[in-house]
Amino acid sequence: MRFELTPRASVSPVVRALAPVAAFITAFLIAGLVIWLMGRSPVAAFQVYVSQPLSDPWALQELLVKATPLALIAIGLAYCFRANFWNIGAEGQYVVGAVLGSWLALKTHGTEAGFWVLPVMLLLGILGGALYGLIPAFLKTRFGVNEILTSLMLVYVAQLTLDYLVRGPWRDPKGFNFPQSVTFDPSATLPPVLEAGRVHYGAVFAAVAVLVTAVVLGRTLFGYRLRLTGDAPRAARFAGFSTKATTLAVFAISGGLAGLAGIAEVSGQIGQLQPSISPGYGFTAITVAFLGRLNPIGILVAALVVALTFIGGESAQIMLKLPLDLTQAFQGILLLCVLAADALVSYRVRLISRGVAK
Amino acid sequence: MTTFEAILLTIVTASTPLLIAAMGELVTERSGVLNLGVEGMMAMGAACSFAAAVTFDSTLLGVAAGILAGALMSALFALVVLGFAANQVGSGLALTILGLGLAGLIGAPFVGSRRDPIAVVDVPGLSDMPLIGRLFFEQDLFVYGSIALTVLVAFYLTRTRSGLMLRSVGENHTSAHGLGLPVWRIRFLAILFGGACSGLAGAYLALVYTRFWSPGMTAGRGWIALALVVFAAWRPGWALVGAYIFGAATVLQLHAQAAQFGVPSQVLSAVPYLATILALLALSIRRGRAIGAPGSLGMPFVPDR
Numbered sequence: 001m002r003f004e005l006t007p008r009a010s011v012s013p014v015v016r017a018l019a020p021v022a023a024f025i026t027a028f029l030i031a032g033l034v035i036w037l038m039g040r041s042p043v044a045a046f047q048v049y050v051s052q053p054l055s056d057p058w059a060l061q062e063l064l065v066k067a068t069p070l071a072l073i074a075i076g077l078a079y080c081f082r083a084n085f086w087n088i089g090a091e092g093q094y095v096v097g098a099v100l101g102s103w104l105a106l107k108t109h110g111t112e113a114g115f116w117v118l119p120v121m122l123l124l125g126i127l128g129g130a131l132y133g134l135i136p137a138f139l140k141t142r143f144g145v146n147e148i149l150t151s152l153m154l155v156y157v158a159q160l161t162l163d164y165l166v167r168g169p170w171r172d173p174k175g176f177n178f179p180q181s182v183t184f185d186p187s188a189t190l191p192p193v194l195e196a197g198r199v200h201y202g203a204v205f206a207a208v209a210v211l212v213t214a215v216v217l218g219r220t221l222f223g224y225r226l227r228l229t230g231d232a233p234r235a236a237r238f239a240g241f242s243t244k245a246t247t248l249a250v251f252a253i254s255g256g257l258a259g260l261a262g263i264a265e266v267s268g269q270i271g272q273l274q275p276s277i278s279p280g281y282g283f284t285a286i287t288v289a290f291l292g293r294l295n296p297i298g299i300l301v302a303a304l305v306v307a308l309t310f311i312g313g314e315s316a317q318i319m320l321k322l323p324l325d326l327t328q329a330f331q332g333i334l335l336l337c338v339l340a341a342d343a344l345v346s347y348r349v350r351l352i353s354r355g356v357a358k
Numbered sequence: 359m360t361t362f363e364a365i366l367l368t369i370v371t372a373s374t375p376l377l378i379a380a381m382g383e384l385v386t387e388r389s390g391v392l393n394l395g396v397e398g399m400m401a402m403g404a405a406c407s408f409a410a411a412v413t414f415d416s417t418l419l420g421v422a423a424g425i426l427a428g429a430l431m432s433a434l435f436a437l438v439v440l441g442f443a444a445n446q447v448g449s450g451l452a453l454t455i456l457g458l459g460l461a462g463l464i465g466a467p468f469v470g471s472r473r474d475p476i477a478v479v480d481v482p483g484l485s486d487m488p489l490i491g492r493l494f495f496e497q498d499l500f501v502y503g504s505i506a507l508t509v510l511v512a513f514y515l516t517r518t519r520s521g522l523m524l525r526s527v528g529e530n531h532t533s534a535h536g537l538g539l540p541v542w543r544i545r546f547l548a549i550l551f552g553g554a555c556s557g558l559a560g561a562y563l564a565l566v567y568t569r570f571w572s573p574g575m576t577a578g579r580g581w582i583a584l585a586l587v588v589f590a591a592w593r594p595g596w597a598l599v600g601a602y603i604f605g606a607a608t609v610l611q612l613h614a615q616a617a618q619f620g621v622p623s624q625v626l627s628a629v630p631y632l633a634t635i636l637a638l639l640a641l642s643i644r645r646g647r648a649i650g651a652p653g654s655l656g657m658p659f660v661p662d663r
Contacts (some may be wrong), residue, residue, distance in 0.1 A: 003441040003542070005660045038463070086447050139635075143642040148394065148447065149585045150638065153631040156578055164624035286451055325462025325573070332398070332456025336438055339449050343442035347660065 005347040019345045020291050020298070023337035024305065030337075031330045040320060048319055049312030059311055061198040065269060066310045068199075069094070069261040069278070071206040071303035073285035075213050076257030078294045079250040082217065084230035087251055089136060089151030090258040091282025092158035093129040097259020098266045099162055100128030102273050105188035106170060106181055117187045122263055129259015130252040132158065137251030141244040147251075155282070163275050170273060181273040190268030200268030202261070206300075209257060214296040226250065258282060279310065280328070287335040290342075306331065365613060370501055371567055373605025375400075375559040377504045379583035380590070380597045381511050382555020387587055388515060389548035390528035390654035394450025395435055396556050397580025398457020402427040403560025405461035405468075408571040411564075412471045420473075421561045428557015429550050431457055436549040440542055443658040454580070465571040473569045500562050505598075507555075512594040524548060528652035531659045541659055556580065578631065585634045589641055591650035600637070607633045 032042035053059035073090045080087040087093075101121040108117050135154060139145040167179045175182070190200045217223035229236040229246050237243060266277055288306050292299030313327030343349075379396055386393050406427035411420025435453050438444045476498050515521040527534040527544045535541050563579070564571055582604055590596035611626040 005443055007660070088451060139639060139642075143639055145635075145638045145642045146588060149581065149588065150635050152581055153578075153585070153634050156631040157628045160624040160628045164622050167624075168622060283451075283455060286448070287455070290448060323463055323466055325459045325466070327459070329456055329459030329463060332452050332454070332459055335452035335455065336434070336444075336449060339444040339452065340438050340442045343438075343444040343658075347443060349442060 004350045004352050005343075006350075007347055008345075011345055016293070016345055017298075019341040020293060020302070020338055023341035024291070024334065026341075027330065027334040027337045030333050031326070034329070035322070035326070038322075040322065045316060045320060045322065048316045050308065052315065053308055053311045058198075062311050063304060063307050064199045064203050066307035067303040068202040068206050069265050069281045070285050070288050070307055071300055072202070072209055072261035072264070073254075073258045073282055074288035074292065074299045074303060075206070075209045075296060076254030077285055077289040078213065078217070078292075078296065078299060079226060080254045081289055082230050082294050083226040083246055083250050084233070085137075085140075085247055085250055086148045087133060087136070087151050087254050088148055088286060089133070089154050089282070090254065090285055091278060091280065092151070092155035093132045093255040093258035094262035094265075094278055094282045095155075095158040095162050096132040096262070097125035097127075097129035097256075098262030098273070098277055099158075099165065100259070101125035101263030102170075102181065102184075102266055105184045105267065106273075108188065109182055109185055113185075113187060115187065117185075118190065118267070121188060121267060122190075122260065125259045125263025126256040127259070129262065130256035133251040133255020133258070134248060137248050141247050147247075162273070162277070166273050166275055172272075179275050183272045184267055188267060189271060190264055192268075200264065202264030202268050205260060205264060206303075210296045210300050217296065222249075258285075284310075284331055287331050287338070290335060290338045293342075306334075365609060367497075369602065369606045369609045370497060371605075372608045373602045374501050374504045375562045375567060376579060376583050376586060376604055377598060377601035378500075378507065378562065379556045379559035379580060380586040380601055381504070381507050381594065382552035382559075383583055384587045384590070384592060384594060384597055385511060385515075385524070385555075386548045386552030387655055388528045388592060388652055389524050389545045390531055390652050390657070390659070391439065391545050391549055392446045392450065392656040393432065393435055393453070393549060393552055394447060394584065395431065395453025395457060395580075396552075396583050397576055397578065398454035398461075399428040399431045399553050399556035400457075400560040400563070400580040400583075401461035401576045402431050402457045402464075403557030404564035404575060405465035405560075405571060406557070407561035408471075408473070408564040409464055409468050411473055412468055417473070417476055417565055420565050421558065424557045424561025424564070425554045426557065428553040428555070428560065430553070432549045432553020432556070435553070436546050439658065440545055440549075443660050446656050446658065458574070458576075462573045465573065468571050469573075471570065473565055475569065476566055498566060500558075500566060508594050508598045515594065525652070528654055531654045531657070532661075535659075535661050541661070545659070556583075559583070582630060582634055585638060588651075589637050591641070592652065593650070603637075604630060604633065 035042045035045045053063060073094060077087060077090060101124045104117060104121045104124055132154065136147040136151040139150050140147045166181055170181045172180055172182045190202060193199050193201060193203060225241045225246060228239065229241060229243060266273060270277060284306060288302045289299060292302035309327050309330055313324050316322040317324050379400055383393065383396055403424035407420040407424030410423035411417055431453060435449055438449045439446050515525060523539055524544055527539055527541050531541050563575060568575060586597055586600045589600045608630050611629040615623045615626050
């Protein structure tokens with residue numbers, strides 16, 4: 001028994017766009033099966049995961065809050081993945097961005113520092129993420145070290161650094177020994193977009209990133225260069241595009257956006273540093289990037305869809321006692337389905353039993 | 359037993375799961391497939407083995423369940439990357455995410471349970487040798503098994519016809535296909551072997567190393583095993599050396615934490631990860647670009663008939 005793959009001559013853009021939708025439905029059915037196997041009702045789970053968040057205005061805001069870091073990080077990853085470079089350390093770049101930006105917030109805490117604090121914090125966040133992202137890129141371009149493993153290892157290092165800071169030098173002295181920093185001053189807090197709303201300006205940054213990226217990837221030489229480097233690296237070199245420069249650029253961009261996501265989350269949502277500032281946004285963003293077919297608009301939609309699973313996961317934990325790990329497992333299944341669907345669109349797959357003549 | 363001996367013994371225990379997982383991934387990668395799902399398969403191996411061992415009160419059944427879980431996860435990976443020719447890096451990541459999530463689900467009811475230590479096998483006579491006696495001849499069966507596995511894999515890859523076929527599929531799948539080698543089947547079996555090894559490594563972690571289950575207990579060991587394969591330049595012997603170096607780094611940082619040198623514990627906890635980066639860096643500087651990597655590694659295979 002074996003599979004036979006025949007490349008399809010042409011694929012309509014509609015089919016390509018629908019492939020992630022089909023993948024999502026498939027992943028949903030599989031997850032339903034898992035829930036049923038666990039002896040729970042898939043219908044009740046569907047209600048908690050999908051229907052309730054979408055019918056509740058508070059949950060809709062929460063959806064935007066959760067989709068913000070996912071979209072920001074995934075947009076950055078799209079630059080990397082289009083050029084076929086594997087930055088899987090966005091989680092670490094997110095943390096370093098948050099740490100470097102928060103450094104200023106803590107330095108200026110309690111002083112009369114003015115309006116400049118917040119913008120500089122955001123810039124430091126971008127800088128921190130970009131520099132941290134450049135480490136694996138530099139090791140790759142200068143020494144040929146595989147970027148997958150180094151970027152991933154640096155995630156652990158970043159998390160341990162954050163852990164050290166909030167338990168040690170940056171711990172709030174009046175915080176009853178809890179491992180957390182002081183609460184940021186208003187001048188260091190990213191304000192909500194609407195008065196008394198939950199959605200902070202990070203959502204605006206994400207929207208801007210989507211628009212800018214749509215133009216850059218679709219309408220500029222740089223966007224073409226990334227596609228060419230990804231699809232035909234030799235052709236890109238003959239065209240005079242330096243692979244090294246491309247590598248450094250995409251890692252800096254994706255690291256910077258992840259860092260921005262990190263500092264926006266800390267200053268706009270959490271309001272202080274804690275040992276854990278992400279439920280795995282950096283890793284989930286990989287799923288988001290592929291679910292959105294590495295297309296900025298697609299990524300925006302995908303971020304909203306995947307954010308739904310985060311919120312659904314949290315309420316399912318409370319209401320149905322379904323563990324949060326289910327959400328993670330679902331995200332893994334989803335990514336597998338998306339990648340398989342991509343291949344199914346490009347190839348016609350037939351299952352052939354052995355012995356049948358070719 | 360002196361403290362020094364005790365430390366050496368724990369190094370062996372810490373190195374064994376790394377070695378087993380690295381050996382599986384090495385065979386998979388030699389066939390030209392990059393499976394980044396080691397961490398997820400290992401977590402599944404740990405959760406399933408522990409669940410089975412506690413439920414049936416049998417270490418043997420636990421180990422079998424761990425191996426089976428790893429192999430099943432890798433079969434899913436094989437379906438996607440071989441059957442559908444999907445992107446291997448992405449699929450491997452997905453497998454890790456899925457494995458960590460599923461392992462959490464399976465392991466949740468068993469948080470707080472403990473298993474008794476498994477028996478060590480004493481090689482009569484040899485274990486009485488000073489220092490190295492206890493270190494090499496009074497270990498559990500897995501330790502002996504992992505060494506035997508290394509020797510067998512090395513022998514298989516370099517001295518058997520089937521091993522030669524596997525390597526040629528990994529070096530150039532188009533030529534291998536042209537010569538009539540069953541690329542698909544060889545890769546499928548290599549992926550299954552890798553998954554079974556990862557599952558076994560996870561079982562060792564849960565049943566011997568910690569003897570309890572906790573979420574996230576693999577703590578990046580799957581990724582370190584992946585790095586070991588690169589570090590070893592895809593050679594079994596070097597993977598053995600590398601596994602023991604990393605095992606030593608892990609254990610020594612734990613002892614350094616206990617000794618309280620005034621260095622923050624987080625700095626010491628970061629040592630294995632930083633060591634991995636430095637090892638990969640040192641290797642690349644010495645050997646140049648990715649020498650030793652199988653030629654078709656990570657590339658999807660779609661034959662033109």
